[in-house]
Amino acid sequence: MGDMDSLYSKKVMEHFKNPRNVGEIENPDGIGHVGNPVCGDIMELYIKVNNGTIVDAKFKTFGCGAAIATSSMVTEMVKGKSVEEALEISNRAVAEALGGLPPIKMHCSVLAEEALKSAIDDYLNKSKGR
């Protein structure tokens, strides 16, 4: 099959078939919960932070192929990064790392970025309280 025969890039399909980091983290340092049933995509992103570095990330997602692949990719991208570095990950970077997304699916990468920001916000709020 050539590339034109498929809706998604090879990289998207690879992450869709074998999503990385599926699941929840027990006692996470931050949780991001974004999306809603109306738009059809819901993402939950969990992070574990150690000395300002994201040491683990996991996700649970209800959504299309692109939603699952972007969730998987963003968890891969944040691991080992400092919180400041992670905040700079844009939706475009996630989409590019996946070899691109169809234009109508770019909103899935936006959701992945928002899930990550929301998890980091949660972590920052919690650490302020400590």
Next chain:
Amino acid sequence: MKRIYLDYAATTPTHPEVVKAMLPYFTDAFGNPSSLYSYGQESKGAIEKARVEVAKLIGARDEEIVFTSGGTGADNFAIKGVAFANENKGNHLITSSIEHYAVIEASKFLGKKGFKVTYLPVDEYGLVDPGDVKKAITNKTILISVMHANNEMGTIEPIAEIGKIASEEGIPFHVDAVQTVGHIPVDVNGLEVNLLSMSGHKLYGPKGVGALYIRKGTKLVPFMHGGDQERSRRAGTENVPGIVGFGKAAEIAQQEVDKEAEHLSYLRDKFIKGILRQIDHAHLNGHPSRRLPNNVNVSVDFVEGESMLLNLDLEGICTSTGSACSSSSLEPSHVLLAMGFSHEKAHGSLRLTLGKWTTDQEIERVLEVLPKIVANLRSMSPLLKSNI
């Protein structure tokens, strides 16, 4: 990997006998049917033979059949043709909220041109209430258009009852029968319809050809202006190989429709039972009995339709979904929303449509694969823990 095709409502493979019948009309018998020499007249003869077969399939007279480019062409011709021919009589059209886009968009276009359109609601099974049709009629109503069976849900509408009402009121009645002709018996007189749309590629004919049945005496403006082909109603050199193929498909359908409907109903019911038994929190969409013999449509809770479809595709199984994620508008199917589905339920819908060459083994294969796919997707679904 052997492919399992379960999207016959989208399109059917062309029957080998149909292809065989078409081939000479690309090469040896290529003449223009409007030409007077024998080459041309051979083509003309082939078109008329096809017209007879298509007419027979729906109990019409051959001069009441006009060939079009497909179902969408036929729907557009009927809706706009009748509306523009009756502007002096009235400006009101009645249709349903679950029609195919060809009818919905043609009606919306007329709405912008000053016509008033009533979009009738449907119940939870997708059924139009004939009583609602009667209530919607005004002295300005010039057309009623309701589909014979819905392409997504497979629900078969009470066309004969609506036809009776339309006939009593003397209002032209159009039926989009793209999903039914060749699949269940269709009789234009029993159903009391004035116009009926058909498509070749939904009944094992080729793509790019369809027909509109126009009852004698029905007023409508031509769809294409030009030469006098199709009694000046649809100008343009005829798609001869396509029309010949459609005719052959109609001929085969006359012989096989009853047997095929019986066989597919059996497979459909077995399939539905299997899915509902093997997957918990799965629901049948559409009507349990007033249903196309080949249509299975289910919603699977906590799972999104496109991700099911993609996983099935990886196993070589071709299906369809009404989920918003699969549409460019990111809106779930208008049919599901008209039936009162929640967005969650609409996102989890999966349509599997069977056909002439669907086997027991293929269905068993899907019943083996689908529960595993659902379990895997549910294991990553954040909806599950909050709902069970």
